Amino acid sequence: MSDHKLKPAPVAYENEPFLNSPDGRILRILSEYIEPLARFRREQIQDTVVFFGSARFQNRANAEKILASLHADANNQSEQEREKLFRRAQAAVDMARYYEDARKLAFLLTEWSIKIPARRRRFVVTTGGGPGIMEAANLGAHEAGGKTVGLNIHLPFEQFPNPYITPSLNFEFHYFFMRKFWFAYLAKALVIFPGGFGTLDELFEILTLAQTEKLAKKILVVIYGREYWDRVLNLHTMADAGTISPEDLESFKVVDSPEEGFECLREGLIRYHLGPQPKPPAQGVPDIAKTRP
Numbered sequence: 001m002s003d004h005k006l007k008p009a010p011v012a013y014e015n016e017p018f019l020n021s022p023d024g025r026i027l028r029i030l031s032e033y034i035e036p037l038a039r040f041r042r043e044q045i046q047d048t049v050v051f052f053g054s055a056r057f058q059n060r061a062n063a064e065k066i067l068a069s070l071h072a073d074a075n076n077q078s079e080q081e082r083e084k085l086f087r088r089a090q091a092a093v094d095m096a097r098y099y100e101d102a103r104k105l106a107f108l109l110t111e112w113s114i115k116i117p118a119r120r121r122r123f124v125v126t127t128g129g130g131p132g133i134m135e136a137a138n139l140g141a142h143e144a145g146g147k148t149v150g151l152n153i154h155l156p157f158e159q160f161p162n163p164y165i166t167p168s169l170n171f172e173f174h175y176f177f178m179r180k181f182w183f184a185y186l187a188k189a190l191v192i193f194p195g196g197f198g199t200l201d202e203l204f205e206i207l208t209l210a211q212t213e214k215l216a217k218k219i220l221v222v223i224y225g226r227e228y229w230d231r232v233l234n235l236h237t238m239a240d241a242g243t244i245s246p247e248d249l250e251s252f253k254v255v256d257s258p259e260e261g262f263e264c265l266r267e268g269l270i271r272y273h274l275g276p277q278p279k280p281p282a283q284g285v286p287d288i289a290k291t292r293p
Helices: 022-042 061-074 077-111 133-143 176-184 195-211 226-232 233-239 246-251 258-274
Strands: 049-052 124-127 150-154 170-174 187-192 219-222 253-254
Touching: 022 150, 022 170, 022 176, 049 077, 049 195, 061 077, 061 150, 077 124, 077 133, 077 219, 077 258, 124 133, 133 233, 150 176, 176 187, 176 195, 187 195, 187 258, 195 219, 195 246, 226 253, 233 246, 253 258
Parallel strands: 049 124, 049 187, 124 150, 150 170, 187 219, 219 253
Antiparallel strands: none
């Protein structure tokens, strides 16, 4: 009889080779549901407003700085290369207005939402957690004094969380579909700034869910920047061809300024998710009306 004793085997939930194996995939998926749910409950987040848009946009100061540096180094490139770099840098300066507008709109929304009398936090600005429009929206909410969410994704190329996300609401996902779930599950509104494939993907997924009545709630869809989107999308062509109903064009609104976007969001959020706001009490009369949680 051998005196050799086996070491205790790790319990399954501490067995990293198993957890990282194909057999452990369902546990990893469940973790990306349960762990965010626990954090949202702990941070008392009732619902969100999600900002989508290009990760490539910069703030105006940085974009102008890069353009100025190209002018300073203009003699170090060929004419063809110089023209290409100047074109890209000028486009970055032109598109920087959307960064600044997203920042201001997130500020206005958060400034309003943190004053809503409720047990839990309402309409918290949420983004994909990266740079560009995501950074701008997180920054605006941060500047207004509110909490702000970043739902980042682990990618083969670098995307680091921006510094304006509330640390306790900084998430990192492996699965795109679980990240999309959390974008939609708590959202009461989407704000779609100019962007690329990912922005279009998120826009059309929500519009499809609304069209097919798979949403248990009203999600407002606000598309920002008519000049950009009119060149990218022509949904009226789809309606004319009968591939969508004319009523589907009412699933979203297009706005062109932070103030217009804020009023659109505020009116819709009150109508569908807060109800009529109580009138201020007459002077000298105590307000005994109960506020909606």
